[in-house]
Amino acid sequence: MSQILVVGSLAYDSIQTPAGKAPKTLGGSANYFSLAASLLSKVRVVGVVGDDYAQEDYQLLEKRDVDLSGLEKVKGKTFHWEGYYEGTLNEAKTLKTDLNVFEHFNPKLPASFKDSQFVFLANIAPELQLQVLSQVDKPKFVGMDTMNFWISSKKSALLDVLKKVNVILINEGESQMLTGAANAIAAATEISKMGPEAVVIKRGEYGFVLFHRDHGFFSLPAMTIKDVIDPTGAGDTFAGGFFGTLASMDRRPSFEDMKKACVVGTLLASFTIQDFGVKSLAKVTLNDLRSRRHDYKKIVSFEKDFVEI
Amino acid sequence: MSQILVVGSLAYDSIQTPAGKAPKTLGGSANYFSLAASLLSKVRVVGVVGDDYAQEDYQLLEKRDVDLSGLEKVKGKTFHWEGYYEGTLNEAKTLKTDLNVFEHFNPKLPASFKDSQFVFLANIAPELQLQVLSQVDKPKFVGMDTMNFWISSKKSALLDVLKKVNVILINEGESQMLTGAANAIAAATEISKMGPEAVVIKRGEYGFVLFHRDHGFFSLPAMTIKDVIDPTGAGDTFAGGFFGTLASMDRRPSFEDMKKACVVGTLLASFTIQDFGVKSLAKVTLNDLRSRRHDYKKIVSFEKDFVEI
Numbered sequence: 001m002s003q004i005l006v007v008g009s010l011a012y013d014s015i016q017t018p019a020g021k022a023p024k025t026l027g028g029s030a031n032y033f034s035l036a037a038s039l040l041s042k043v044r045v046v047g048v049v050g051d052d053y054a055q056e057d058y059q060l061l062e063k064r065d066v067d068l069s070g071l072e073k074v075k076g077k078t079f080h081w082e083g084y085y086e087g088t089l090n091e092a093k094t095l096k097t098d099l100n101v102f103e104h105f106n107p108k109l110p111a112s113f114k115d116s117q118f119v120f121l122a123n124i125a126p127e128l129q130l131q132v133l134s135q136v137d138k139p140k141f142v143g144m145d146t147m148n149f150w151i152s153s154k155k156s157a158l159l160d161v162l163k164k165v166n167v168i169l170i171n172e173g174e175s176q177m178l179t180g181a182a183n184a185i186a187a188a189t190e191i192s193k194m195g196p197e198a199v200v201i202k203r204g205e206y207g208f209v210l211f212h213r214d215h216g217f218f219s220l221p222a223m224t225i226k227d228v229i230d231p232t233g234a235g236d237t238f239a240g241g242f243f244g245t246l247a248s249m250d251r252r253p254s255f256e257d258m259k260k261a262c263v264v265g266t267l268l269a270s271f272t273i274q275d276f277g278v279k280s281l282a283k284v285t286l287n288d289l290r291s292r293r294h295d296y297k298k299i300v301s302f303e304k305d306f307v308e309i
Numbered sequence: 310m311s312q313i314l315v316v317g318s319l320a321y322d323s324i325q326t327p328a329g330k331a332p333k334t335l336g337g338s339a340n341y342f343s344l345a346a347s348l349l350s351k352v353r354v355v356g357v358v359g360d361d362y363a364q365e366d367y368q369l370l371e372k373r374d375v376d377l378s379g380l381e382k383v384k385g386k387t388f389h390w391e392g393y394y395e396g397t398l399n400e401a402k403t404l405k406t407d408l409n410v411f412e413h414f415n416p417k418l419p420a421s422f423k424d425s426q427f428v429f430l431a432n433i434a435p436e437l438q439l440q441v442l443s444q445v446d447k448p449k450f451v452g453m454d455t456m457n458f459w460i461s462s463k464k465s466a467l468l469d470v471l472k473k474v475n476v477i478l479i480n481e482g483e484s485q486m487l488t489g490a491a492n493a494i495a496a497a498t499e500i501s502k503m504g505p506e507a508v509v510i511k512r513g514e515y516g517f518v519l520f521h522r523d524h525g526f527f528s529l530p531a532m533t534i535k536d537v538i539d540p541t542g543a544g545d546t547f548a549g550g551f552f553g554t555l556a557s558m559d560r561r562p563s564f565e566d567m568k569k570a571c572v573v574g575t576l577l578a579s580f581t582i583q584d585f586g587v588k589s590l591a592k593v594t595l596n597d598l599r600s601r602r603h604d605y606k607k608i609v610s611f612e613k614d615f616v617e618i
Contacts, residue, residue, distance in 0.1 A: 018491065087491060088485070088491050088492060089491065089492075176397070182327065182396060182397050182398060182537070183397060183398075183514055183534075183535070183537060184514075185533045185534060185535045186535045186536070189535065203515065205492055205493075206512065206515040206516075206530070207515075207530060209530070209533070216607070216608070217533045217608045218608060218609075219530040219533060219608055219609060220529070220530060220609060221515070221516060221518070221528040221529060221530055224494045224518070224526045224528060225492075225494060226492070226494045226495045226498065227495070228491070228492060259611055260611070263611070298525070299525070299526045299527060299528055300527075300528060300529060300609070302527075302568055302569070302572070
């Protein structure tokens with residue numbers, strides 16, 4: 001089993017959705033990613049927290065055998081995001097972003113992390129993504145995420161990162177913003193020309209589109225979840241399931257491997273949205289995942305000779 | 310092979326999309342539906358056109374062996390819709406709706422139509438849907454569509470129709486408007502309590518959700534089309550492919566039959582959006598459909614033991 005290195009945020013989020021409120025609940029891309037990926041593989045975290053970061057929140061990852069030796073603790077407060085969702089939960093509205101200790105984050109890898117084979121650069125400033133990547137010796141497979149803020153403010157550095165990764169996992173709206181394409185299909189093909197061999201467009205409640213430069217498209221809907229409590233972290237969970245699956249195979253990922261990884265990402269994300277923050281994801285077991293895989297297969301499968309016209 | 314009766318609009322649409330303009334191009338739910346369904350089954354049309362309706366537009370359906378004896382021609386102009394799409398093509402904006410001869414449409418079935426086994430009530434006033442349905446002797450399987458206008462202005466009549474149909478095919482946004490549900494999964498289960506055993510939520514570029522009261526969910530994404538020219542009629546095409554498939558089986562549709570029907574609807578809709586109006590759909594052959602089915606299967610299929618975790 002290969003080691004996955006992830007760099008991203010560890011945060012406290014204050015979230016309001018039609019289902020209720022969760023003040024200062026554990027969040028951040030590195031937490032969602034690690035909780036998901038550690039179900040299937042070994043994970044190493046690079047990040048920063050403040051001195052208010054709770055002991056039990058460290059333990060959540062330690063219980064999953066996540067290596068926290070790259071997690072810096074500095075004086076000050078942990079990154080805090082406050083936002084809300086309305087109606088159909090499709091868009092997070094930000095009320096406040098307190099960067100706090102994240103403002104001067106200067107990621108340095110412990111020597112023991114340099115041999116990481118799988119690397120995921122979660123949604124942080126592209127310069128920091130490059131800084132982390134440059135410290136890894138010879139990774140087998142590198143992935144990234146990004147967001148509208150970096151697309152508009154740091155496009156050039158972002159394009160540099162894109163040239164160095166094997167896969168990007170990106171929200172649909174942001175894929176269109178990055179390329180100017182009118183839909184996810186066009187956006188995925190455009191982004192693959194910018195560097196990555198594979199592009200995963202995350203469509204929220206609609207599932208995903210995977211595009212591979214040499215093998216074309218693979219696409220499936222999300223799991224049918226009726227009561228969505230809080231969509232925060234679904235994309236980072238997807239990325240964790242995706243990387244956890246690939247790293248567990250311990251080889252250079254093939255297109256078929258990535259297809260499987262997308263399905264696992266979809267399944268794990270469907271747990272995350274069933275409670276606030278990481279509450280639901282933190283409780284998921286491999287058996288829960290297997291059981292949901294069984295349900296999901298029924299929903300998206302058809303018989304072999306199914307569509308004979 | 311069973312006969313499908315469809316009642317709906319025959320229209321001239323003036324459409325503008327980022328890809329260009331199509332002034333007074335052939336459209337209307339009954340046209341899209343019939344062109345799709347007639348590839349797989351026999352179709353009978355009930356509708357009304359004005360004296361401006363072009364001979365070649367009759368012939369388009371006649372060439373597909375569609376029975377037009379229920380198509381009334383009256384003095385005046387054919388129904389005309391003018392609208393446009395922007396950006397991601399997700400929403401049709403209406404500039405003008407000229408009901409014209411449709412304003413006094415009073416559907417009467419020819420005696421030869423009364424034995425129709427499959428009936429599709431396309432998006433027209435619910436009272437007219439009921440009026441048509443009451444004239445059919447003993448249909449085996451009845452479906453309907455509707456839209457925001459009828460949900461807000463004729464809810465009570467609409468609920469009456471819902472009690473009398475086996476399936477409703479409805480846009481995602483309208484399914485949420487009808488039920489107050491926050492997502493398609495919740496909306497589908499709510500609508501099934503209003504009467505129909507099956508509910509198909511049409512999600513445009515995201516595909517569909519099928520919900521059956523006794524069998525649960527089936528969901529797949531749309532075909533990966535990069536260059537969308539005009540989405541008008543995609544939903545009516547889906548319904549035509551859905552009913553054409555079911556009628557060709559000549560039995561009371563099972564859940565498995567409906568799954569197949571949704572896939573064929575998805576495939577045919579993917580042709581419609583590749584040109585303005587009915588232009589692309591009118592040219593589609595069974596071989597085109599088979600070839601696209603082949604491509605689609607690759608995009609949404611995974612190996613049997615695929616997601617072993």
